[in-house]
Amino acid sequence: MSTQATGMPSGAAAATDPSRFIDIQQVTKRFGASVVAVDAVSLQIARGEFFSLLGASGCGKTTLLRMLAGFEAPSEGEILIDGQPMAAVAAHRRPTNMVFQSYAIFPHLNVGQNIAYGLRKEKLSKADLRRRVDEALEMIKLSGYASRGADQLSGGQRQRVALARALVRRPKVLLLDEPLGALDKKLREEMQIELRQLQEQLGITFVFVTHDQEEALTMSDRIAVMSAGHVLQVDDPHTLYERPTCAEVAAFIGSMNFLKGRVRGRENGQAVVEAEGLGTITAEAVAGDLAEGAAVLLAIRPEKMAIADTAERAPAGAVEGRIAAANYLGDRSHYYVNLPGVEKPVAVAAQNVDRETEGWLQSGAPVWLSWQAKGPILLPAE
C-alpha cells in the first residue's frame, strides 16, 4: 500500500492492509544469554482471522503471544497491530486482551465485578455498566451469575468468565493461551465449537495458542506450526494436514508413515521414487525441487492406505506384508504391518465398514497393502 510506504500518519485512520492486521516482523526473544525462545519469526495475521499457534511445550508459542500482549518485549524485530508499532505501547494500553491459561479470575471479586474490571476507563454510568456486563454474561450463557463468587464456579464457567471479561472490552485482538487445556474432553469439544461461533459472530481477530493439533485443526482459519522458536509452516488446516512441507510438521499433525527413498526421475510433473518396501512409485513433491538421485522421505498417512487379506482383493501394485499388531477401535482398526526391507512397521487405518466380508485381520496374518494415488508425498530427507 502506498500510504504505508510513506510511513504512518499520526492518527490510526490510515487504512492498513487487512491481511497484515497483525504484522510480526523478524521477532526474536532471548532470555538471558543462551535461551532463544523465539527466533526471527515473521507472521502476518489477517483482520478477523482465527489464527492458531501450534507446537509442543517450549516451542515459543506462548512467548510470542505474550509479546503480542506486551508482557514481554521482543529482543529484536517489531510487532505492528492495525498498523501501529507496539514497541512503545505498554501492555495496559494495547488493543489486545488475553484469556489466560489459568483464567486468572480475580478471587476477591464476584463474576460481575470480574467482567466489569476492564471497563473502568470507559467511565460508564451504572446502568450502562450493568447492561454491558449483562450482555457479556448472556453471550457466555451465564446470565444471572453476576453476583456469584469466583470460587463458586466450575472450571468451564471460570473459562467463560475469563472470556467474557476479555471480550467485554471489545479488543481488536483476543489472545488465548491454551484456554481449553484444563477442561475435560467433552467440555473442551463443546467449547471449541462455541469459541469458533463466537469469533465468527464478533469478527474479532483471535490468536489461539495450543499444543493440541486436533483443537487447532477444528477451530482455525490458519495455523502456524512452531518448533524450537521457529515457525515451520503457516497454512490453513487442510493444506497443513494434506501437504506438510517438512517431516516435523507431518509428524506433529496427525500420524504419518515415513519411508526412505531416492528420486529416480519425473513423470507428468510428479516424481518417480524408489521407496523402501513399496518399490518404485510416483509421488508429489511438496517442498523443494528434488533432483534426480536425491535422498527423500516418502510420507503417507495411515488412512490413505488400504489393507486386504488376499492378493485377489487388493488392487494391482499392492505389496505384501505381515501384520505385526492390530488394534481394534470400534469404528476403525489400526494395523501395524511389517514390509520386507522396512525397519518400522507401517501404520494403516481402516474403517470397519464391512469387516464381515472383508475379513477380520489378526496379528501375524499376511496382508496386501495399497495406497491412494495422491496419498504419498515427498519431503526432503533430514
Added chain:
Amino acid sequence: MSGGALAGDTAGASAQTADGWRSRWGRLYLQSEGIRGWCLSAPALFVVIAALAVPIGLLVLFSFWTQDYVDIDTTLTLNNYQTIADRTIYLTVFARSVGISGLVTLLTVLLAYPLAYYVAFDVTRHKMVWLVLITLPFWTSYLLRVFAWKIILGYDGVINSGLAWLGVIDEPLSFLLYNPFAVILTLAHAWAAFAILPIYVSLEKIDRSLLEAATDLGDGPLRRFWRVTFPLSMPGVIAAAIVIFIPTVGDYVTPTLVGGPSGLMIANLIQTQFSKANDWPLGAALSIASMVTVTLIACLFVWFSKRATEKIA
C-alpha cells in the same frame, strides 16, 4: 476357646479381652473423626485450660472482689469497675496505650509493606537469605534491643553525641528518650518482623497471572496495585495489625524502660496494682476491662478493613 492348647482358660480369656479391647479401641479411633480430633488436641487443650482459661477465670472472679487493706473481701461487687470509670487517670492512660499501639501498628505496617513487597516480587534469588536477615534482630533478647534503643536515644547516646560531634547541636536533645515517641519507635522496631512476615506470605501467594490480567484489562502499575495486589494482601495486613496491636497495648517492658512518665501505658498501671499498690482486685478489673476493650477494637478493625477492601474493588 478354639485353640485349647493354652495353659489356663482364665489367662487365655483375659489376654483375649485385653487384645479385643485394644483392637476395638483402635478401630473406633480410626473410624471416628471426633475421637481422633479430641485425642490429638488433648495435650494442647490441657495446657490452654490449665494455663489460660483457669487464670482468666480467676482474674474475672478477682475483679468482682474488693481489697480490704490486708484482706480481700469476697462479696461480689462492681466497685472496681466503678473506680476505673470514675478516676480519669485510668481512662487517660488506657486511651494513650491504645493511641501508642495504634501508631506503632500503623507505622510498622507502613514500613513493613514495601520491604515485604520487595522480597515477594523483586527478589528472585536468595529469598531465604532475605527472610533470615529480616528475623536476624530477633536472635537477641527483647530486653537487649530495648536497651540498645536507650543507648541510641539517650541523653549522651549515639544520636546526641553524633550530632554534637558534627556541631549541629550545642547541648543534647532531651526529647528523644522517655516519652511516647521513644516507646513508639522501640515497639515499631521490635515488632517489624511480625509485620513483614505475614504481609510477605500474603503477597507471595498472589498468583502472578492475576497481576498480568489486571494489566491486560487496562490498569497501570499503581491502579493495579490498588485494585488487585493490595486487596489480595489484606489478610496479611490484618494479621500483622492484630499481631502487633494486641500485644503492644499490653506491653510493659518498653514503656517502663524508655517511656518515662508521659509514656506510661496501661500495663504499667496494672503492674502497680499487683505490686506497690497491692490492690489485686482493682488490677484484675483493669486487666479485664482492657482485655475486653482491645478485643472489641480488634474485632471492629477486622470488620472495618474487610468492608474497606470490598469497597476498593
